Amino acid sequence: MDIKLEKYLNTVDKHLKPLPASERADIVREIKSSMIEMEQEELSSDAILERLGDPKELARAYLGDLVTNSRGFGWNRFLAACAFYSAVGFSGIIVLPVLAIIAPVFILCGAVTPILGLVKFGALLFFDYDISLISFQLGPITLPPAAGFIYAVIIGVLLVLLGIGAWKLLVLYVRTVALVHKGQNKKKN
Structure with a gap:
């Protein structure tokens, strides 16, 4: 094998x-x-x-x-039940809220980041004014507006992709749990 x-x-x-x-x-x-x-x-x-x-x-x-x-009671069966339902319950407590929060926040931040880069670059280009509240840093280096705009677009695309991926994982998790739940209901009937 x-x-x-x-x-x-x-x-x-x-x-x-x-x-x-x-x-x-x-x-x-x-x-x-x-x-x-x-x-x-x-x-x-x-x-x-x-x-x-x-x-x-x-x-x-x-x-x-x-x-x-299983029909009878035994400590091994009891421990198996505890392990199974703990794993399923804990994953639901952690996975659902995390993915439900991360997905839209990443997508929103991914959309806003390039807009802010464009605003900073446009303000410097057209009005010769540097908006100090908007800055793009790469480690200890503060990027100039043109490089900051490119950086903002790259980061924005990555955030949107991460948000979409998190959303797909959330939908997959919910569908899987629904299928398992349907399967358990069929066994009971």
């Missing part, structure tokens, strides 16, 4: 630590047999890894399935 696939299995095993060793071994064997079947279908290692997805998410899904499908 490929080194990449072995690393993937080790990562999944590492994230299944709340489970007893026998259950972890069963899950890893199941994933390994799926990998072998995909190799027999002549899929590359990268294609197999792409199909399986993120190893942390796969382990989290197995933890969630074991927690929701």
Whole structure:
């Protein structure tokens, strides 16, 4: 088996630590047999890894399935439930507010930065007046208005791209959580 696939299995095993060793071994064997079947279908290692997805998410899904499908009480199951719901809850507490704030702020700052560079450069060019409240610094160096405008455009584009990326991550996170929630509701019915 490929080194990449072995690393993937080790990562999944590492994230299944709340489970007893026998259950972890069963899950890893199941994933390994799926990998072998995909190799027999002549899929590359990268294609197999792409199909399986993120190893942390796969382990989290197995933890969630074991927690929701188990009928009896046991400390291992209780600890697995705590680990699963803590990870899901904590990620929601951190990810949603951070991305929801960062995305629009980066986009807004990315739009305003070149405008301020243009205002400073235009004031110096047309009115021979240097607006001291608007300055562009690159480390300890304060840039002149022409270089500051170019710098502002570059930084503005980068901020807009970062904002768009953060927004796409936010939408992806919300869709993923919605799919997981729908999947859990189907299991209950």
